[in-house]
Amino acid sequence: MRRKLLGVILAVCIGWFEAEALTAGFIKSPLSQMKLIEDSAELDCEVIGNPIPEVQWWFIEGEEPIEMVTQLFDGAREDRVHINATYINHATSTLILTNLTLNDTGVYECRASNDPDRNDLRTPPKVKWIRSQANVIVFEHATITTKPEVVNDQNQTSATLSCNLTNFSSPIKGYYWTHNGKTIEKTESTTSKDFIELEIKKIDYHSAGLYACVFKTEPEVNATIEVKVLPHVVAYKHSENANEKDKAVLICVSHGYPLPTDWTWHKLSEDESNKDAIVNGTVDKYEIKNTPNKTTLYVKDLDINKDMGMYQCQGTNEMGSASDKIQLRVRSQLAALWPFLGIVAEVIILITIIFIYEKRRKPDEINDDDDSGSAPLKSNAATNHKDKNVRQRNSN
Numbered sequence: 001m002r003r004k005l006l007g008v009i010l011a012v013c014i015g016w017f018e019a020e021a022l023t024a025g026f027i028k029s030p031l032s033q034m035k036l037i038e039d040s041a042e043l044d045c046e047v048i049g050n051p052i053p054e055v056q057w058w059f060i061e062g063e064e065p066i067e068m069v070t071q072l073f074d075g076a077r078e079d080r081v082h083i084n085a086t087y088i089n090h091a092t093s094t095l096i097l098t099n100l101t102l103n104d105t106g107v108y109e110c111r112a113s114n115d116p117d118r119n120d121l122r123t124p125p126k127v128k129w130i131r132s133q134a135n136v137i138v139f140e141h142a143t144i145t146t147k148p149e150v151v152n153d154q155n156q157t158s159a160t161l162s163c164n165l166t167n168f169s170s171p172i173k174g175y176y177w178t179h180n181g182k183t184i185e186k187t188e189s190t191t192s193k194d195f196i197e198l199e200i201k202k203i204d205y206h207s208a209g210l211y212a213c214v215f216k217t218e219p220e221v222n223a224t225i226e227v228k229v230l231p232h233v234v235a236y237k238h239s240e241n242a243n244e245k246d247k248a249v250l251i252c253v254s255h256g257y258p259l260p261t262d263w264t265w266h267k268l269s270e271d272e273s274n275k276d277a278i279v280n281g282t283v284d285k286y287e288i289k290n291t292p293n294k295t296t297l298y299v300k301d302l303d304i305n306k307d308m309g310m311y312q313c314q315g316t317n318e319m320g321s322a323s324d325k326i327q328l329r330v331r332s333q334l335a336a337l338w339p340f341l342g343i344v345a346e347v348i349i350l351i352t353i354i355f356i357y358e359k360r361r362k363p364d365e366i367n368d369d370d371d372s373g374s375a376p377l378k379s380n381a382a383t384n385h386k387d388k389n390v391r392q393r394n395s396n
Contacts, residue, residue, distance in 0.1 A: 024114045029132040033134070033135075034170070038100060039219075040100065042095070043110070044092075046093075053091050060108075060133075077104075081096070097136065112130050142215070144166075146164075149226075151227040157202065157203055159200045160199050160200070162195065165215050172217055174188065174192070174216040175196050178211070179209055198211065203227065204232075209226075213225075231254045231256055232255045233253075234252065234324050235313065235325065237326065238326055240326060245333060248299040250313070251295070253294045260293075265311065265313055266278060268310040295313055302330050303330070307328065
């Protein structure tokens, strides 16, 4: 009896666990967001279950008991609603809202169910739809008044930029400034100021660019101020060397803001009083390639008499023009032969010196051989030693 009772309890438990394993459940729920008008919002939802659950998106506006619930589908709201869903291993669905308006503010609900009768209106589902909600709040753009709107006075050497935030919908938690998209050091603050300033001590091509004041509200708001200067044009190398019949490459680059919208090249006369414009593709001699921050001049089939000299590159933006010069030197085709001839000459001179030295040294070597005739003295000494040995033997 006890065994039967334990068997029944075990079967019930196993069935309960199996039912739990089949039920749909969220592994990722959508998160609430605060956005500005014309921004985009993205809500993600992931659900597991067996079989794989179906996921739906619904929009709830108003409050009970007069709330309105509308199912969302791909292409709704004049094609501003997009739904991307996949059903591999588990269900994933992403709701994308583009070009937001104030009417998009509300509650967005992700619903999921894997009950076979979930969409049958005549039969109530055994397991209700599980739900997860997120709020999307759309704000109007805050108003930021900048002063000045643009800095473009060529005679201005310094400037003070200011931003005044009005009509903001959430508290200010701080602010900071950026220059060309990078945060400026020591400008970050956690104070709740709605009027901030930035001082530019020296206006040049280093400090020119796009400045933005950013207020830490929810969401962040910013405004941009342009600081414009003349283009800063400089040659990559002020002197270039190339061989006759080869190709020379002359390069100029530009810094600052705004970058040049037009590049030109000229060849200067010897006294630099006259300059001839170089046109791209002229008689296949010249080729010019331009980008906003760089220009490159290719001079082909170099002629030592015609192509050698001073070249000028010029960049122009809305503020004016700036230029720089490059000296092109063309070497003769025989220029590479001179080092070789120099080496050959050095070798010949060295061999000649050695030969003369050896020629003069030979008589000295003969005299040295004649003076070495001291061998008889050594022989005599040896004889004397023999005689001494003989006399010593006789004495014994």
